[in-house]
Amino acid sequence: MISYLLQQLLNGLSLGGAYALIAIGYTMVYGILRMINFAHGDEFMMAGYFMIFSLAVFPWYFAIPFVILCTIVLGVVIERVAYKPLRNAPRMSVMISAIGISYLLQNLANYLFTAMPQSYPQIDILKHVYTFGNISVSRVTIIAPVLTIVLTFLLIMLVNHTKLGMAMRACSKDQETARIMGIKVDNIITTTFVIGCGLAAVGSILYFTDRNTVQPYSGSLPGLKCFVAAVIGGIGNIQGAVIGGFIVGICQIVITAMGYSVFSDAFTFALLVLILIFRPSGLFGEKAVQKV
């Protein structure tokens, strides 16, 4: 029984790690553009397809950086084409543009790769299985949470202790004043998308390695769940998004393990409703205090 619990906890941490990496993308883009990038989950899905194709050609140690690079390029192109021209438009327009891109990517994947689930390639070094007594875990299960925490730590260091991070924080607070300081706001926004998409690509590798198939709608539900994770943590807050990601991931696995897998998605969104009612700025969200 204990080993079963431990096994599920490990699975939860692993799923939570992948969710956390994707949630960071939502939270960072929100922090700087005040918009929810609904296409983020679909970028994550595309990263899954990129891996299928690149692993067919390259060995894993080329394929992984290549997939990350492709996802970043995709994200930056989306930002340039669909969001940048709307910089001075109402925020709602950008959000609708994001929804449009989300459907575009889903339908594009449907058209290019068919709706049939494609099997996700096995990356040997991630699939190695360890056995401790009754517990057996694949390497990815252990790597996922550790890698998530390491990447989060590096990201927080970047944001809080570098000049680039200082500029990012300035832009997220007050873009016009940041511009007056000589900061190239568009470059900072691009950097944010680079980081968000890079992490989503890593998250996609961790997520799909445990799930074995990719289909055009693979990004839609996990994307929404990671958005929920970002809201739970307090949107705009990186640590919050990571903790939210782990909460959503662990809850999902625990509920499934208890035999209520039918309700696991419903639970995530019930959690969202509860958070929005009782703590709308999330667990660690910015307090909306303004001194004039």
Add this chain to the structure above:
Amino acid sequence: MLEIKGLSINYGGIEAVRDISFVVPSGQIVTLVGANGAGKSSTLRSIIGLVKAKSGSIKLAGKELMGSSTDEIVRNGITLVPEGRHVFPDQTVLENLKIGAYLRKGNLDEDIEKVYSIFPRLKERSWQAAGTLSGGEQQMLAVGRALMANPKLIMMDEPSLGLAPIIVNEIFEIIKRVNEAGTTVLLVEQNANMALHVADKAYVIENGRITIEGTGKELLKDERVKKAYLGTTA
């Protein structure tokens, strides 16, 4: 130093600024005074490249800056202290100063000390979040932040706005000191009385046009200015 010629700015079909020309000579304090909505802020915002002007020319030391991006303009030596201060509230005083020097490379310690010597109160609050400062302190920080860019020309948009009279005096003292230290100042003010007292040269803007110009002293004595902006009649 700064030469504006035939500057016109449109905001959604409305002409906010119509064909204005003025000069800011090196080392002086020049002020634009005028009522709300006269086009003063628009003028500053177009000089720093936040607003695209419809036509005209903006030259700094002979170099055309019209159409340049804001970061290029800042790099060329113009900074703006925005209306309403706009310090970064969650970041510390020290960090705000560092952001002001964003485009500069190398060691900033000396410059930070210089700003702290002008504003000793900022030094005391170095590690405090800028949002916790009083209005006057925030204004000092906004000026200090602009100085960190090591500008040739510092533009200030309504630095006295919303401050207590005693603090306003202090801010104007600081403006004079900044100028004496060698930085040219372009000041936009609704507080015409204070502005004209410190200004070497002044322009009155009405409905987007320059209507009166002269030295600060001349304008203080000008009947039209007295009546419209100083609230005194001779």
